[in-house]
Amino acid sequence: xxxxxxxxxxxxxxxxxxxxxxxREAIEDVLKRANLGFELSDPELFAGAFAEDGVFxxxxxxxxxxxxxxxx
Numbered sequence: 001x002x003x004x005x006x007x008x009x010x011x012x013x014x015x016x017x018x019x020x021x022x023x024r025e026a027i028e029d030v031l032k033r034a035n036l037g038f039e040l041s042d043p044e045l046f047a048g049a050f051a052e053d054g055v056f057x058x059x060x061x062x063x064x065x066x067x068x069x070x071x072x
C-alpha cells in the first residue's frame with residue numbers, strides 16, 4: 001500500500017513555481033537553438049533563436065559561418 005501512494009508530497013506547485021519552470025524551459029530552448037545553429041554553422045537557425053529586433057555582434061578572431069565579423 002505504501003508504494004501506491006507515490007513519492008511526492010502531494011502538494012501541487014504554486015503559480016510562481018510553474019511560471020519559473022516555464023520561463024526556465026523557454027530560456028533553455030532559446031540557448032539550445034542558438035548553440036545548435038552555431039555548432040552546425042547554420043546562420044538561419046542561430047539567428048532564429050533571437051527576437052526579431054535582437055542583435056548579435058561578434059568581433060572576434062577567425063571566421064565564423066565563413067565571415068570574419070558577424071552582425072545579425
